[in-house]
Amino acid sequence: VVGQPRTSKHHKEPGENKIRPVTKKGKPKTPKMKEREPADSSLKSQSILTQVMDKGRFQKLPSTLSLAAGQSIELRCKGNNVTWNYPSYLDTFKDSRLSIKQLDRYSQLILANSSAADTGEYSCWLQLCNSNKCKKDEARTGSTYIFFTDKEELFVPTPSYFEIVYLNPDKPAVIPCRVTTPLAKVTLHREFPAGEIKADGTDISYDVKKGFIYQHPTSDHKGIVYCKAETQGAPQISIKYHLLYVEVPQGPPSATIVVSSSRAELGEDVRVICTVLGEPEVGVDFRWQFPGQEVRNYMV
Numbered sequence: 001v002v003g004q005p006r007t008s009k010h011h012k013e014p015g016e017n018k019i020r021p022v023t024k025k026g027k028p029k030t031p032k033m034k035e036r037e038p039a040d041s042s043l044k045s046q047s048i049l050t051q052v053m054d055k056g057r058f059q060k061l062p063s064t065l066s067l068a069a070g071q072s073i074e075l076r077c078k079g080n081n082v083t084w085n086y087p088s089y090l091d092t093f094k095d096s097r098l099s100i101k102q103l104d105r106y107s108q109l110i111l112a113n114s115s116a117a118d119t120g121e122y123s124c125w126l127q128l129c130n131s132n133k134c135k136k137d138e139a140r141t142g143s144t145y146i147f148f149t150d151k152e153e154l155f156v157p158t159p160s161y162f163e164i165v166y167l168n169p170d171k172p173a174v175i176p177c178r179v180t181t182p183l184a185k186v187t188l189h190r191e192f193p194a195g196e197i198k199a200d201g202t203d204i205s206y207d208v209k210k211g212f213i214y215q216h217p218t219s220d221h222k223g224i225v226y227c228k229a230e231t232q233g234a235p236q237i238s239i240k241y242h243l244l245y246v247e248v249p250q251g252p253p254s255a256t257i258v259v260s261s262s263r264a265e266l267g268e269d270v271r272v273i274c275t276v277l278g279e280p281e282v283g284v285d286f287r288w289q290f291p292g293q294e295v296r297n298y299m300v
Helices: 039-043
Strands: 049-052 058-060 064-068 073-078 082-085 098-102 106-111 120-130 133-149 162-167 173-175 185-190 195-197 204-207 211-214 223-230 236-245 254-259 272-277 285-288 296-299
Touching (some): 106 120, 185 204
Parallel strands (some): 064 133
Antiparallel strands (some): 049 073, 098 106, 173 211, 254 272, 285 296
């Protein structure tokens, strides 16, 4: 094996390597019986995700994988009804570099000319369908987190130069300064007063796949922060994050309704506005009901 030093188990005495005559007859070796797998092994999650290598070779994917940006990658997921999950921006911008094909025995995902922005989780699973209803087969899934490394882009690029992160006392907050290489050393800094925010691994920790995590946000954490990453070259700075502390009272969101006019002639337009006050970045399901119309749901 290349790169491993030779080792010696013990100091050999003179003549130890000589072949010595054997007078006893050796007992015939009984083949070892293969241990049975536990009865519930079929219930364990099986990885169905592989990477296509050169010359038609395949390899099972580890939990994380590092590739150089610019490479193309082909993943295959066994099954005839496969669903994929990948960085959402590839769908948002309808990226032509990504193609997915469902074949008879597997689904194929190809990402051409990869970039640092493609860094993220890639996963697939089989769908179990009965009539018109389908659900995820938890026993047959596959997942890997791929770093597309680029020395010019240590942080995963984002579409904006400034992001708002809401701090809620009831749940952890994530500052999503993810990196394109797991080897980068990442630190968190406050813009004013200027200084580094120490991550103790408990209240504030760093996850290379997510960013900095505030386990118990408080109003003391609000302000503008940024991340700094470095490997062997000059350090790089992330975009800025504005941390806003929002303490929302427990209970359902409150709604108010305003109408443009309480009376209207036949044929005139009437504007009705419903305003909901609740937790930021949480979807609200509006249910409208009025005379002469069917009930409709609207999601915002």
